[in-house]
Amino acid sequence: MARRLPSPGGEITVAPTVNGSTGSWRAYALVAPALAVIAAFFVLPLILSAVLAFRSKGGDFTFEHFAKAWDLYQTDLMFTVGIVALSTFLIGVVAVAIAGYLTLGENPRAVAILRWLYRWPLFIPFIVTGQIMRTFLAKNGMLNHALIGSGLIEPLAAQSLLDWRGIVVAFVWKQAPFVTLLLAGAMASLEPQQIEAARNLGARRWRVLLDVILPQVRGTLLVGLVLSFVTMLSVLSVPMMINPNSPTMITVDVAYRISTLSDYAVANALCLMSLAVAAAGAWFYLQHAKRQTLQS
């Protein structure tokens, strides 16, 4: 099973501690149910998975599962990181473009239509997204029909995009609205006069976006991208439907190890590897957050 990984983007605020011992046990009592749920359903399975990944058949500590996972799936691991990284980059570009137009657009009707339209993919599950992309990107799919029909390509030149490109398109289509939502909110909370001041001094709208708006919403963009990165890393349905053959994404391999081979040890090793990749994204975000705190 593809496992949901912890999301590193959420900011945890620590409430001020209540002075005196009478208050403190109450505070613990208040958070105890939540802590218990996290411990039982998240921390414990995680520890068990980690332990199983390092335990041989005889019960000794071993790296053999990792060696085997690396041996069999290193291409898939690179493929996964490559696809998710490229998708994250494209999501950033799309989200900045849409949120930028929502903030700076001058045609109120176009802005209203875009605002209504862009959120739709948010409500569509990944598996349905996969299905949509199959009918859209296949060799005889809607995209090629449209391209041939409009005379842009020859019928013989039509090719299936149901490979790594299909996964990237599906990911970007599904996740860009999420980042756009966060980003457009952050942009809307900027003081509108800052934008007017820049235009007044001769900045065209794309300059305003790059010079005035983006630097101030950088943090929000990064949170959205890290969350998307981690989410995409754990999606099973999209690669399964669009591109299940090797090279494919790690989640497909994990599902195969478990459901076909009942090989939990290698599956756990693969999961820990993708957790490490997710943690790298989280580390990147935390570094940035720390720099921001130091600056202000």
Next chain:
Amino acid sequence: MPYLAIENVSVSYDGRTRVLDGVSLCVERGEMVALLGSSGCGKTTLLRSIAGFVIPEDGTIRVAGEDLTRLPPEKRATAMMFQSYALWPHMTVAGNIGYGLKMRGWKSDAIATRVGEMLKLLQLEGFTERLVTQLSGGQRQRVAMGRALAVDPHLLLLDEPMSNLDYKVRVELRHELRALQRRIGITAVYVTHDREEALTLADRIAVMDAGRIVQIGAPEEIYHRPESAFVAGFMGADNALDLVETAGGALAAAVAGTPEAARLRAHFRSDAAKLALQASGHAAGALLLPGIVAQSVYVGHGYRYRVRTDDAEVWVQAPERVAEGTAATVVVPREALLLFPARNP
């Protein structure tokens, strides 16, 4: 030909609410004109139309003969100073001031030189690399000023740039701004609701009400010879009452039942009137209003009294203390009365 020529400009929001109603205004090169009015009178909308943030549905706006009514803001060589300053918090002082020059394609060392000049002019030397979030209100105001002036704009537009400052800083900066504007000879339009600010800063004042310019002229003219009861009231002559001319040519308060046609609307300033304890021995022609002192307020250089007369309430200023409830007469010299034909229709 005037440098800035606004002709018959009309603006409405959502196609219904008229915010500007056929406004015309000319500003000469090097002149500073204040747009004065209460909130909602359309003064900021007029300024924003000049800057290009509002496109009028009617009329033209020309600068140096060039029609820019429909140009986007970035194509007009105006520089605007905002009430909130609208500085960019992620940039340094130098970054803010130099931005307009960067947009004009200046080389970075030329920008640095110009920013240095600006900082010197505005007495902000040593603040170059400071983030604007680390500055005080007055310093931010100067940075905003420097950002607008650095590009050497054809037209400087100021939207209540001092309303967020303490009184003392405001008064200081007012004089600095006036001196600076004179020195560089820049053409400026200044929006304010503060009449003192308009009087000290502007070469001419345009008083606005309900989307129209109701009077335009030199500060002295607006102050001493308001053309309407509204302008008189706005310029501080806020005591208002109806008078009638008596048989002998003297003026007296109108009593209930006086026909509308016989009435005159009079305005006077509270510091132009006197409070007298006897009803006789006053200059001929002065308006005498006997009444009771209803309230007294200490205002530093004397007292301000609310005096209830037969039909009205007036405010008057006097140096001596008079107890509340004392019978007294308000004496208004003839020349302090601003008279208008009847009530506003």
